[in-house]
Amino acid sequence: MARGKTIARRAFLIGSVTVAGGVAFGIWRHATPYDNPLLDDLPDGAAALTPYVRITGEAITLITPRADVGQGAVSVQAMLIAEELDVDPAQVATEFGPPDRAYWNTALSEEAVPFRATDRGWLAETARDVMDAPMKFLGMQITGGSTTVPDGYEKLRRAGAVARETLKATAARLHGVERAALRTEGGAVILPDGTRLSYESLAAEAAHTEPVTDVRLRDPDEWRLVGTPVQRLDIVAKSTGTQDYGIDEDQPGMLHAAIRLNPGHGGALRGYDAAGAGGMRGVTRIVELPGGVGIIADNTWRAMRAAEAIACDWAPAPYPAGMDGHWQTLADSFTPDRQDSRLRDEGDVAAALAEGADVEVEYRAPYLAHAPLEPLNATVRYTAERTDIWTGTQVPRFVQGNAAAITGQDAGDVHVHVRVAGGSFGHRLEDTVVQHATRLAMAVPGTPVKLTYAREQDMGQEYPRQIAMARGRGRVSGGRVTAYDLGIAMPSILTSQMGRQAIPTPGPDLQIVAGAWDQPFAVPDYRVTGYRAPELAPVSSWRSVGASTNGFFHDCLLDELIHAAGADPLEERLRLCHHAPSRAVLAAVGEMSGWGGSMGPGEGRGVAFCLSFGVPCAQVVEVRDTGDGIRITRVWVAADVGRIVDPVNFEAQMQGGVVWGLGHAMHGALTYTEGAVEQRNFDTFRSMRLHECPEIVVRGLETAAKVRGIGEPPVPPAAPALANAIFAATGTRLREMPFDRRVSFAG
Structure with missing residues (x-):
C-alpha cells in the first residue's frame, strides 16, 4: 500500500494524496472522522484524503457536495474553496462527489433544537453542538434549509487553505527553499525567482508531503472572490441551453x-x-x-x-377524499390532547384574555405543489x-x-x-x-x-407543502399591542417526510411553529402553541417549510392587533422588536420604501417581518387598486445573513424568494377531489406571471453574528406583506390563501 494511502487510513484529518496519479486535499473537523470516500477502489500506489479538492497531472477538480437545484450551490461552494486555494473558479472543474457519510451537513443542527435563532447562550449553543452528533452518525448528506453557505463557509475555505499550503510545502521541499518564501497565484506556486509551478505539476509529489494542517484563513480584506460580484459557473450553459440536467x-x-x-x-x-x-x-x-x-x-x-x-x-x-375533510381535521385539532408544543409562553395570556379579545381571527393556508420546471x-x-x-x-x-x-x-x-x-x-x-x-x-x-414522470404524474404524486390553520387572539391598550395568542394546527412535516426514510422523529415537530414561536418581539403576554393534526395527504418540505405558512399567520395577526391599537405598522414592530439585526432590517425597508410618505387613492403599503433559518427578513409591498384589480407595483426587501458570499446570487435569491412567496399567495393551491389532486399542470396550478411581477429592490445587511443562507428567508414575509398592503389599499382583510379567492389581481 502506498505511503499516502497509509497516512489517509490512519489520520484522515487534513492532507494530500494521489488519486490516479494526482492528489486530493480537504478538511475534516471531528476527532474521529469518517474514512474518505475517495479511497474506494483506488489502484495500488494511489491514495486519497478528504473530498473537497482533487488535483491530477491534468486538472484541478473541486468537490461541491451540496446539490445544485438552481440556487447556485456549485458556484458558491467552488468560490469558497477557490478563495483560499488561489485558483480562478473558471479554471477548475467541479463534481458533486459520491454519496457518503463524510459529507454530512454540519449546519442542519441549527433548526433541530428548541432554541430561538437569536439565543446564542451557552445552553443553546451546546445543544446545537450536541445535535450535530446524530446528524453525523446518520450521515445526513442533505441539501436544504438554506444551509449550503453556513455548512461550507469555514469548512471549504479551510480545505482550500490546507491544499494551498501543502502544495507550497511540496514546492519548498523540491526546490530547497522555505515555505514562507513562496506564494501562490492563479493555480500555481511562485518561487522566489518568479518561476511558476502549476498545481497540476506538483500533484504526484504532493502525495508524499505531510499535510500542512496549521493554516490561517485569510482576512476579509485579503479576499479576491468572496463578497465580490462574480459570474456563476453555470450562467453561460444555462443562458445558451447547453446545461445538462x-x-x-x-x-x-x-x-x-x-x-x-x-x-x-x-x-x-x-x-x-x-x-x-x-x-x-x-x-x-x-x-x-x-x-x-x-x-x-x-x-x-x-x-x-x-x-x-x-x-x-x-x-x-388513505386521507379524506375532499378538502372539507382536510379542513375539518385541522379545526378539530385545536385541543389539549393534540398539543405538540408551547415553546413561547410569556406573561399570563389566559389572564390577559379572560375578559375577551380585541382581535380574534382564523387563518388558512392550503397545500401547495413544488412544481419545478424539470419533472x-x-x-x-x-x-x-x-x-x-x-x-x-x-x-x-x-x-x-x-x-x-x-x-x-x-x-x-x-x-x-x-x-x-x-x-x-x-x-x-x-x-x-x-x-x-x-x-x-x-x-x-x-x-x-x-x-x-409526465407532468400530470409529477404533480398528482406530489408530497406538497403542508396544509395549515391558525387561530389568533390578542389585546391592545394605550396604542400598543399587549397580548398575543396564536395557535397553529398542521400535520407533522417531519413525521411524514422522515417516515418515508424510516428515520424516527421523536418529540415535538418544531416546523409546526417555525417562523412563529421564535420571532424577536417582546409582547408582555405572548403565547404560541403548536397542534399536531393527524396525518392527511403525505407532505414534505416546501421552500421555507413551516415558516412558509407561519410567517403569514404570525405577522398578519400582529398587523391586525397593531391596527386595532391605532399604531403605525412599522413603528410598533420596531418598538416590540428586541433583536438588533431584526430591528435593522425593519428600519432598512422603512428607509428604502420611504415609509410614512403620502399615498394616492387606492394605493397602500404593507410591511411584514419573519425571522426564519436564523435570518431576519423584512419586506414592504406596495399595491394599487386599479379598475382591473390589485396590481403589485414595488417591493422592498432587506435581510441580514451575517456575510454575503456572492452579492449577485444574494440579490437573485432574494428576488426569487419574493416572487415565489407572492405568486403562491396570490394564486397557488393544491386541492383534492375524490382523493386525487385537481391541479395537475401549470394551467391549473398558477403562480406569478411575468406581467404581474413588480420591481423588487434588495438590500443585504451584514451585522448578524453567524453566517447564514438566503434561499428560503425571503419567502415567509411576502404573503403577509401583500395581505397587509391590500388591507391598507382597500380595507379588506385577507386571512386565507390564495388571495384570488377574495380579490382580483390585474391581468
Whole structure:
C-alpha cells in the first residue's frame, strides 16, 4: 500500500494524496472522522484524503457536495474553496462527489433544537453542538434549509487553505527553499525567482508531503472572490441551453419508462388490465409497482401513451377524499390532547384574555405543489454486481440506501451520480422516483432505464407543502399591542417526510411553529402553541417549510392587533422588536420604501417581518387598486445573513424568494377531489406571471453574528406583506390563501 494511502487510513484529518496519479486535499473537523470516500477502489500506489479538492497531472477538480437545484450551490461552494486555494473558479472543474457519510451537513443542527435563532447562550449553543452528533452518525448528506453557505463557509475555505499550503510545502521541499518564501497565484506556486509551478505539476509529489494542517484563513480584506460580484459557473450553459440536467441523461442502449400510480397518493392498486397497452408500438415490459404500474418502451412518449392505456382498479386514498375533510381535521385539532408544543409562553395570556379579545381571527393556508420546471426523473442501470443511478437529488445517501434495499445489494455497490436539477423547492428531497426506476431497471438487467414522470404524474404524486390553520387572539391598550395568542394546527412535516426514510422523529415537530414561536418581539403576554393534526395527504418540505405558512399567520395577526391599537405598522414592530439585526432590517425597508410618505387613492403599503433559518427578513409591498384589480407595483426587501458570499446570487435569491412567496399567495393551491389532486399542470396550478411581477429592490445587511443562507428567508414575509398592503389599499382583510379567492389581481 502506498505511503499516502497509509497516512489517509490512519489520520484522515487534513492532507494530500494521489488519486490516479494526482492528489486530493480537504478538511475534516471531528476527532474521529469518517474514512474518505475517495479511497474506494483506488489502484495500488494511489491514495486519497478528504473530498473537497482533487488535483491530477491534468486538472484541478473541486468537490461541491451540496446539490445544485438552481440556487447556485456549485458556484458558491467552488468560490469558497477557490478563495483560499488561489485558483480562478473558471479554471477548475467541479463534481458533486459520491454519496457518503463524510459529507454530512454540519449546519442542519441549527433548526433541530428548541432554541430561538437569536439565543446564542451557552445552553443553546451546546445543544446545537450536541445535535450535530446524530446528524453525523446518520450521515445526513442533505441539501436544504438554506444551509449550503453556513455548512461550507469555514469548512471549504479551510480545505482550500490546507491544499494551498501543502502544495507550497511540496514546492519548498523540491526546490530547497522555505515555505514562507513562496506564494501562490492563479493555480500555481511562485518561487522566489518568479518561476511558476502549476498545481497540476506538483500533484504526484504532493502525495508524499505531510499535510500542512496549521493554516490561517485569510482576512476579509485579503479576499479576491468572496463578497465580490462574480459570474456563476453555470450562467453561460444555462443562458445558451447547453446545461445538462438529469432529464438529459443518455446512456448507451437506454430504454425509457413511464408510470401510472394511484391518484389517491399512497393508495393501493387492486388490479389492472394492460391488454390495451401491451401490444402498443415500442412497449417492451409492463411492471407492477407499489401503488401502480410501470411501462418500459423504446422512447418516453410511447411509454407515457401506453401508461394511459392501462385500466386500473384503485383503492381509496388513505386521507379524506375532499378538502372539507382536510379542513375539518385541522379545526378539530385545536385541543389539549393534540398539543405538540408551547415553546413561547410569556406573561399570563389566559389572564390577559379572560375578559375577551380585541382581535380574534382564523387563518388558512392550503397545500401547495413544488412544481419545478424539470419533472422528476431517474436513470438506473442494474446488474447483479452493481447498480448505477443518474438523477438530480438533494439526498444522495437516501437514494443509495433505498436502492440498495430494493436490489438487495450492499450500499457500496450502488453508485449515485448526482446531476444538476432543473428546480426543486424541496421536491428533490424525496426519492420515490428513484425507487420506481430501480424496480423497473431490475426487470431488464444490464440495460439502463430512464424513468420520466409526465407532468400530470409529477404533480398528482406530489408530497406538497403542508396544509395549515391558525387561530389568533390578542389585546391592545394605550396604542400598543399587549397580548398575543396564536395557535397553529398542521400535520407533522417531519413525521411524514422522515417516515418515508424510516428515520424516527421523536418529540415535538418544531416546523409546526417555525417562523412563529421564535420571532424577536417582546409582547408582555405572548403565547404560541403548536397542534399536531393527524396525518392527511403525505407532505414534505416546501421552500421555507413551516415558516412558509407561519410567517403569514404570525405577522398578519400582529398587523391586525397593531391596527386595532391605532399604531403605525412599522413603528410598533420596531418598538416590540428586541433583536438588533431584526430591528435593522425593519428600519432598512422603512428607509428604502420611504415609509410614512403620502399615498394616492387606492394605493397602500404593507410591511411584514419573519425571522426564519436564523435570518431576519423584512419586506414592504406596495399595491394599487386599479379598475382591473390589485396590481403589485414595488417591493422592498432587506435581510441580514451575517456575510454575503456572492452579492449577485444574494440579490437573485432574494428576488426569487419574493416572487415565489407572492405568486403562491396570490394564486397557488393544491386541492383534492375524490382523493386525487385537481391541479395537475401549470394551467391549473398558477403562480406569478411575468406581467404581474413588480420591481423588487434588495438590500443585504451584514451585522448578524453567524453566517447564514438566503434561499428560503425571503419567502415567509411576502404573503403577509401583500395581505397587509391590500388591507391598507382597500380595507379588506385577507386571512386565507390564495388571495384570488377574495380579490382580483390585474391581468
